[in-house]
Amino acid sequence: VRSYLDCYPCFLRQALDAARRARLDEGGQARVLDSVLAALRTFDPSRPPPEMAARFHAVVREAAGSEDPYREEKARATREALDLYPDLAARVAAAADPLETALRLAVAGNVIDLGAQADYDLPAAVARVLVQDFAVCELAALREALAAAPWLLFLGDNAGETVFDRLLIETLGLPCTYAVRGGAVLNDATREDARAAGLDGAATLVDNGARVPGTVLELCSDAFRDLFARAPLILSKGMGNYESLDGRPEPVFHLLQAKCPVIARDLGVPVGAIVLASGGR
Amino acid sequence: VRSYLDCYPCFLRQALDAARRARLDEGGQARVLDSVLAALRTFDPSRPPPEMAARFHAVVREAAGSEDPYREEKARATREALDLYPDLAARVAAAADPLETALRLAVAGNVIDLGAQADYDLPAAVARVLVQDFAVCELAALREALAAAPWLLFLGDNAGETVFDRLLIETLGLPCTYAVRGGAVLNDATREDARAAGLDGAATLVDNGARVPGTVLELCSDAFRDLFARAPLILSKGMGNYESLDGRPEPVFHLLQAKCPVIARDLGVPVGAIVLASGGR
Numbered sequence A, B: 001v002r003s004y005l006d007c008y009p010c011f012l013r014q015a016l017d018a019a020r021r022a023r024l025d026e027g028g029q030a031r032v033l034d035s036v037l038a039a040l041r042t043f044d045p046s047r048p049p050p051e052m053a054a055r056f057h058a059v060v061r062e063a064a065g066s067e068d069p070y071r072e073e074k075a076r077a078t079r080e081a082l083d084l085y086p087d088l089a090a091r092v093a094a095a096a097d098p099l100e101t102a103l104r105l106a107v108a109g110n111v112i113d114l115g116a117q118a119d120y121d122l123p124a125a126v127a128r129v130l131v132q133d134f135a136v137c138e139l140a141a142l143r144e145a146l147a148a149a150p151w152l153l154f155l156g157d158n159a160g161e162t163v164f165d166r167l168l169i170e171t172l173g174l175p176c177t178y179a180v181r182g183g184a185v186l187n188d189a190t191r192e193d194a195r196a197a198g199l200d201g202a203a204t205l206v207d208n209g210a211r212v213p214g215t216v217l218e219l220c221s222d223a224f225r226d227l228f229a230r231a232p233l234i235l236s237k238g239m240g241n242y243e244s245l246d247g248r249p250e251p252v253f254h255l256l257q258a259k260c261p262v263i264a265r266d267l268g269v270p271v272g273a274i275v276l277a278s279g280g281r
Helices: A007-021 A027-041 A049-064 A070-095 A098-109 A120-129 A139-148 A160-172 A189-197 A221-232 A240-246 A261-267 B009-020 B025-041 B049-064 B071-094 B100-108 B123-129 B138-148 B161-172 B191-195 B224-229 B237-243 B260-268
Strands: A134-137 A150-154 A176-180 A204-209 A234-238 A252-257 A276-279 B134-137 B152-155 B174-182 B204-207 B234-237 B252-257 B274-276
Touching: A007 A027, A007 A049, A007 B009, A027 A049, A027 B025, A049 A240, A070 A098, A070 A120, A070 A189, A098 A139, A098 A160, A098 A204, A098 A252, A098 A276, A120 B260, A134 B152, A139 A252, A139 A276, A139 B009, A139 B025, A150 A160, A160 A176, A176 A189, A176 A221, A176 B123, A204 A221, A204 B071, A221 B237, A221 B252, A234 A240, A240 A252, A240 A261, B009 B025, B009 B049, B009 B274, B025 B049, B049 B237, B071 B123, B071 B161, B071 B191, B100 B123, B100 B138, B100 B161, B123 B224, B138 B274, B152 B161, B161 B174, B174 B224, B191 B204, B204 B224, B234 B237, B237 B252
Parallel strands: A134 A276, A150 A176, A150 A234, A176 A204, A234 A252, B134 B274, B152 B174, B152 B234, B174 B204, B234 B252
Antiparallel strands: A252 A276, B252 B274
C-alpha cells in the first residue's frame, strides 16, 4: 500500500505521540515535528507508511536518547495478555471450532497498537472480536492452505499481541517460524518481547533484520527475504505488515483489524472491521 | 491562544480537506500539502491557529483558481438555516427565557463549521444544544453587561450560523454592529453571506478587513480595530474568534462549541461542550 495524502497528518500525529511517550519536553517534541515536516517533503509517497514511521521513530529515539522508549509499555501489554492466557486457552480448547476461535483471539490481540490508535482496551477487544463478523473471511481457503503446508511463517506485529499469536500457533499444530522486527520500533515485538510471551516454546524465532513497524522486504535481511521466499504459507498480523506486503505474489494471509480510514478503504471494509484476507485477492 | 503542537497534524488535515472541497486533483492536493509542510516549518507557534489557516486557505484558493471554493456550501448552509428560522423564532418567542433560548440556538448554529469538523447535522445540533448544560455559563454577567451597554459589537463566524445570530440579535433588542470576515475564507461569513441570512435588516454590517477565519486584530483594518476598541460590549462566536482574541482586555463574551481537544483543554471543558465565557476570566 502506498502512503496516501491522508497519511501525512497521521504521520505528524503519530510522531508527536511517540515523542510524548518518550517523555521529550515540548522543545524536543517541536524539534521532532520539524524534522518530520522536513522528512515528509522528500518522502516518496509510493512507499508504504511503515517506511515513514520507521524514520520518525528513529528521530524520536535519537532525540530521547533511548533505544526503546516503548519498553515498559510493551512489558505491561505482554503481562496483561499473559494474565488472560489461561482463560483464552481454555476457551479455545472448549470451542466447537478451535481454529476459528484462536484466529478471533489473535485478531483481538491486534488491538494492542500504539501507532494507529493511542489507546486500547484489551478485555473489551476480546469480548467484541469473539462475536464480531469478519468483514472479509477467507477461512476456508486458509484451512486448505494449512492442511497442505508443511510449515508456516508467522509475521508478528505488536508486543502483547504475541501472546495471542502463541495461542493460535499452539492451536494450529504446525511447525512455525515466528518473525519479529530486527530492532525495537514503536511497540512492535522484538525477539525479547516474543520470548517474554513464551513464543520461543511454540515456534522458531527469527528477526527480519529491519527496524520498521511492518515488513518492508527491501529493508529486511537477506536471510529473512530468503525465508520469506521459501515459506509455503505466510500468516501476517496487523496493518503495518499488510501495508508493506499487500499485492505481493507470495502465499500470504492477512489477519488484522482495520484501524484507520485509509486501510479500511483500501480493504473495502468499515473502520473497526476484522479481516482475514489472502494477499493475492 | 497559541498554536499547539497538536494543531500541526490538524492543519495538514484541514488543508487537505480544503483542497478536496475545492476539487483539486490528487496532484494539486499533494502540492497544497507540500506548501503547508514548508509553511509549518517557518510558522511562529506563538501565533493563533487561524493565522496559519488563513495561509493554507490562500494556497488552496490559488491552486484551485477560485476566490471562494466554499460558496455553494455556504449558500446551502444559509438556506438550511433559513428554513429552520420561523420555527426557531417561534420557540424563542414562546420561551420562558427568550435570551437563554436564543443564546442556545446561536451556539447550536456554531456547529456549521467546515474547519474543525468535516461534517455536521444542524437539526441534531439544535435538538442537543437546547437541552445541553453549558460547561461554562456566564449568563448573569452577560445579562448585566447587556443591560448597561448602549450597543453591541457581534463577531460573526460561519455562513448559515449567521441566521441563528440574527435571531439572537433580534431577541436582544439592542443596536448591533455585526462584523464579518474581510474576504471569503473557509466557510466563514462574508458581507454577502450575512446579507443572505437577512442580517442587514437586524444589524449594521461591517467587515474586519482580514481574510482570516478568526479575528486576528493585527491583520484587521484600522477602521475595524478602532470599532473593536470603542465597543462597549463584544459578543464573539466560535473557536476561530476565541483562538485569536482570548486574553484580550476588551469586554468580550465568547459563545462557542468546543470542537477540538486543544481548545477544550484550553477552556477546561470536554470536547463537545457549549460555552458562554467572558474573555477576561
